Amino acid sequence: MPATPARPDVILYYPIGYVDKREPYRESDGRIETYSNSITVCWDHNSGIYSENPIGGTYATPNPFNANRQFIALEKSFLKQLEQDPDFIQGANPYVLREKMKLSANAILAYAPDKISLQLTEESIFYTLIKDDITLYLQHCLVDELDGRDEALISIQRNNINLFNYGGSLPEAIVHIKNFLIPQYNPVPEFA
Amino acid sequence: MSLPSKITPDNIKEAIVEVRYDSNTTFEVLIGIFFQAFDDSWFYTTRPYQSKASPLPTVRQNVSQEVTLRIGSESLFYNGKINIRVLPGSFVFSCLNEYIGWAAYRPEIEKALRIVSSTGVIANWSRVGLRYISEYPGKDLKDCLKFSFSFGMPEIASETMAFRSEFNYKEVKVILNLSSRVPVAIQPAPGAPINIIPTSITDIDVIRDGLRTNKVEDLLNIIENCHESEKELYFGMIEEKFLTTLKPEY
Numbered sequence: 001m002p003a004t005p006a007r008p009d010v011i012l013y014y015p016i017g018y019v020d021k022r023e024p025y026r027e028s029d030g031r032i033e034t035y036s037n038s039i040t041v042c043w044d045h046n047s048g049i050y051s052e053n054p055i056g057g058t059y060a061t062p063n064p065f066n067a068n069r070q071f072i073a074l075e076k077s078f079l080k081q082l083e084q085d086p087d088f089i090q091g092a093n094p095y096v097l098r099e100k101m102k103l104s105a106n107a108i109l110a111y112a113p114d115k116i117s118l119q120l121t122e123e124s125i126f127y128t129l130i131k132d133d134i135t136l137y138l139q140h141c142l143v144d145e146l147d148g149r150d151e152a153l154i155s156i157q158r159n160n161i162n163l164f165n166y167g168g169s170l171p172e173a174i175v176h177i178k179n180f181l182i183p184q185y186n187p188v189p190e191f192a
Numbered sequence: 193m194s195l196p197s198k199i200t201p202d203n204i205k206e207a208i209v210e211v212r213y214d215s216n217t218t219f220e221v222l223i224g225i226f227f228q229a230f231d232d233s234w235f236y237t238t239r240p241y242q243s244k245a246s247p248l249p250t251v252r253q254n255v256s257q258e259v260t261l262r263i264g265s266e267s268l269f270y271n272g273k274i275n276i277r278v279l280p281g282s283f284v285f286s287c288l289n290e291y292i293g294w295a296a297y298r299p300e301i302e303k304a305l306r307i308v309s310s311t312g313v314i315a316n317w318s319r320v321g322l323r324y325i326s327e328y329p330g331k332d333l334k335d336c337l338k339f340s341f342s343f344g345m346p347e348i349a350s351e352t353m354a355f356r357s358e359f360n361y362k363e364v365k366v367i368l369n370l371s372s373r374v375p376v377a378i379q380p381a382p383g384a385p386i387n388i389i390p391t392s393i394t395d396i397d398v399i400r401d402g403l404r405t406n407k408v409e410d411l412l413n414i415i416e417n418c419h420e421s422e423k424e425l426y427f428g429m430i431e432e433k434f435l436t437t438l439k440p441e442y
Contacts, residue, residue, distance in 0.1 A: 065286045068277065071239050072288065102265075106240045125215055125404055 067109045074105045074118050081120045089123055089142060097142060100150060101125055102127060104140040107174045111136075111181050131160050136177065156180060195427050196440035203326040209285040209301055209415065212319035216332055219280040222313060223267050225280060229311045230304075259292035274300045280318075283308070287322060296421060302412055309408040316404060322418045323397040324426070331393045333372035333392040337429045341372075354391070361398075364421050369395035394429070398422045 056083040078101045082088055089097065105118070108129055123143045129136040139153040152173035156164040166176045215222060227236055241264050265276040273292055277284040285301050308314060329334050334351070341353055353372040358365070373390035398418045405411065427435070 012387065065208065066237065068275060068286070069288065070269060072268065073276060075237055102238070102240060 004166070027164075028145070034093055062173070066111065070109055070113070070116055071102075071105060074109075074116065077118050078105075081118075085120060088120055092142070100140070104138065104150075104170060104174075106176065108136070108138060109175070131181070134181065136181070138173070138177070141148070195423050196435075196441055196442055198293060198294070198441040199240070199435070199438035199442075201438070202293075203328055204291040204324060205327045206323070206325040207287060207291050207297065208321075209297075210282055210319075210321040210323075211285075211305065211317060211411065212282040212416070213314045214316040214318055215283070215313050215316055217313045219284040223278060225313055226269070226308060229307050231307075234269050234271050234304075237268050237270075239268060240265050253387040269304070269350050271300070273297075274304075276304055297330075298416070298419070301415065305408055305411060309406075309411075314406055316406050317408075317414075318401075318403050320400045320403070320411070320414050320418055321397060322415070322422050323395070324422055325393065325395045326426075328392040328394075329389045331392050332390075333370055334431075336392055336431055336434050337370070337394065338431055339370060339429065362417075362421055362427065363400060364418055365399045365401065366421075366425065367399070368425070369393070369397075371395075394426065394427055396422055 101188040113129040113131045117128050119126045126137040135157045137155045141151040150170040152170040153167045154173050269276045355370040357368045369392040375388050
């Protein structure tokens with residue numbers, strides 16, 4: 001029987017819920033690769049242009065709609081707190097602060113957290129993120145003191161055991177978070 | 193046969209409505225026009241673009257220094273109930289938090305589409321898509337749906353299963369994805385051990401393509417028809433015994 005020619009318009013994706021076990025992250029810690037709380041949905045050509053290719057592991061395709069919800073919730077919280085504390089940073093342009101918040105919030109939402117919160121602290125934005133048994137703290141310092149780049153402090157814990165700390169520029173901090181938590185590509189746009 | 197207007201719990205994880213459009217105005221200008229048209233009950237924000245996943249599995253050591261600048265952002269409108277992704281050629285609606293039910297969801301979509309339509313910049317509404325995804329933690333698909341699966345060796349029972357079908361139903365194209373007992377990890381509380389819960393999924397994507405209209409009334413009727421088809425398919429598939437556990441309201 002002759003082989004059936006492949007349809008040129010069909011792109012093969014893993015099925016919904018496929019667990020890619022080729023590259024378990026933090027294998028040495030005995031962690032298992034999971035779909036926490038929600039199944040990764042293949043936003044493939046079903047619905048058009050917001051396609052995501054699920055190849056690459058659990059975190060390759062965080063649900064874009066959940067991420068948008070969390071992003072909106074963070075921004076609302078930020079604006080509310082900024083409104084309550086107009087002197088949060090003397091002389092700072094609220095528009096610039098808002099755009100800076102978007103960058104750091106957006107970067108850590110790539111981790112598809114189960115829970116995330118935001119708190120304005122002294123001249124910084126403090127994020128607390130929970131994903132599975134990992135808790136991540138990110139302090140985005142909004143006032144640069146050295147080279148004009150935003151700075152950040154991160155601390156990653158699992159079950160109250162400290163796993164990783166870092167202090168440096170925001171983009172570098174985000175890269176470290178990515179390397180630690182997300183075994184795949186992640187963009188870090190720097191605030192221009 | 194009358195279909196339930198509400199079930200509890202509805203198990204709906206996502207309810208997406210996508211409406212595609214053609215316009216003779218460039219997208220950057222459209223965003224400004226839409227921003228002017230939406231009243232103060234709507235909020236506007238932008239979110240920096242997300243990356244696509246790497247097309248091939250990557251090795252951690254090789255990606256450690258990859259940093260990419262991608263300029264631009266995605267436009268979002270939202271009110272207290274829904275949010276709208278405004279993309280070149282399409283509007284994508286979803287609920288702001290959990291699913292609010294079609295009776296509340298549809299008027300919000302209608303409100304937004306009437307605002308957009310009133311700007312006069314939409315030359316054509318070209319496509320409507322509704323996609324409802326439901327999850328059933330701890331359940332086998334055959335306990336939820338009138339569905340069974342076997343292949344050449346009927347003595348083998350699948351532990352986990354995924355099924356995809358594309359077909360035409362009335363005036364719509366349907367892409368149906370069903371999955372049974374996919375392992376999902378849930379942590380009941382911070383610090384608690386992770387539980388693996390086998391979860392089943394129904395994913396019904398109803399599409400009406402090739403539209404040629406710029407009238408918002410026509411568009412709203414098509415969305416309503418698509419939703420009706422979505423409901424007919426879902427309640428047509430659902431196991432009657434399981435349906436009774438969902439407290440259907442008619």
